[in-house]
Amino acid sequence: MARKSFDEKLKQNKDLPKVVQVTDPKSVVRYGGDKMLVAPPLAYDEQMRRVPEGKVITADYLRSYLAQKHEADFTCPLTAGIFINIAAHASAERGEDPTPYWRTLKKDGRLNEKYPEGIQGHKTFLEREGHTVIQKGNTYYVKDYQDKEFDLNS
16 A cells, blocks of 8 residues: 555544543643644644744644634644644645745744754754744754744734
């Protein structure tokens, strides 16, 4: 059986979105509620496409936005990370009609090593749009990313 392309993976919705009840007490405390959204890959791609040049969002903010939109307490962090990366790789694979995935950062403004072309590619795209990337140890961040955050509610 042939492997699915990232674009095919992006378009799979597998009966999503759905809000599921979380019963693990530690998870309920950690995430602040028991209603967890599992959003489809296209939901992440759709919001990532809205971020204009010169602006950024974090994956945590994107997850929070989607949870609020679907009246959930939080969004599944595991599937969110996977689906954000699928959106990035589908964009690179298509080569046209790009999703500006490089504008979506990890927590605290960190660059995503799992994006196409790794940290160096992510850094290059961000610097082309005027962002300053700084290194702390082995980790790269967008300097003052909070000042450049895009509000998905606008």
